[in-house]
Each structure stands twice: as structure tokens, then as C-alpha cells.
Amino acid sequence: MERIQERLANLLSVKSLVTVILTVIFAGLSVRGSVSSxxxxxxxxxxxxxxxxxQTQRKSTHAGDET
Known part of the structure; x- marks a missing residue:
């Protein structure tokens, strides 16, 4: 259960929100034809x-801290 809460907290980080928002906006613009494919x-x-x-860089940095 803690792992699920941790993943949800990570999803709500600024970087994740920006990624999701940009994806939705550009998908919408693409469907409308305002942006070419x-x-x-x-x-x-x-x-x-x-x-x-x-994300990969952060994981490899944290893995290096544990050794």
C-alpha cells in the first residue's frame, strides 16, 4: 500500500504534471488539426x-548512494 501511495505522490510532482498536461494539450491540438502530426x-x-x-538519472543516482 505504501508503494502505491509513493507512486501517486510521484505522479503529482510538477515534472509529471507538466508532462501529462503537455501531452493532453498537444494531443488535442493535433486532433483539431492545429498542429501537424x-x-x-x-x-x-x-x-x-x-x-x-x-527519471532514469534520478534512479541511477539513488542506486549509487546506496552502495
């Missing part, structure tokens, strides 16, 4: 890469 893919790739890159 190429533009959507570029922005989405950058945002997701940044998000998962920082």
Missing part, C-alpha cells in the same frame, strides 16, 4: 525523453 511528434518526443531521462 510531425510537429506533435517532435514536441512529444522531446517532452517524454526529458521526463524519462531525468
Amino acid at each position: 510531425e510537429q506533435f511528434l517532435t514536441v512529444f518526443t522531446v517532452v517524454i525523453s526529458f521526463y524519462f531521462g531525468t
Whole structure:
């Protein structure tokens, strides 16, 4: 149960909220035709890469602290 609460708390971090909000906005703009699929893919790739890159970096940093 604690693990679920921890994951929910992490989901509510600023970085996660920005990632989710940007994804929803750009998906909406893409559906409306305001943004081309190429533009959507570029922005989405950058945002997701940044998000998962920082998550991976944080995990590897914490793993190094434990040794």
C-alpha cells in the first residue's frame, strides 16, 4: 500500500504534471488539426525523453548512494 501511495505522490510532482498536461494539450491540438502530426511528434518526443531521462538519472543516482 505504501508503494502505491509513493507512486501517486510521484505522479503529482510538477515534472509529471507538466508532462501529462503537455501531452493532453498537444494531443488535442493535433486532433483539431492545429498542429501537424510531425510537429506533435517532435514536441512529444522531446517532452517524454526529458521526463524519462531525468527519471532514469534520478534512479541511477539513488542506486549509487546506496552502495
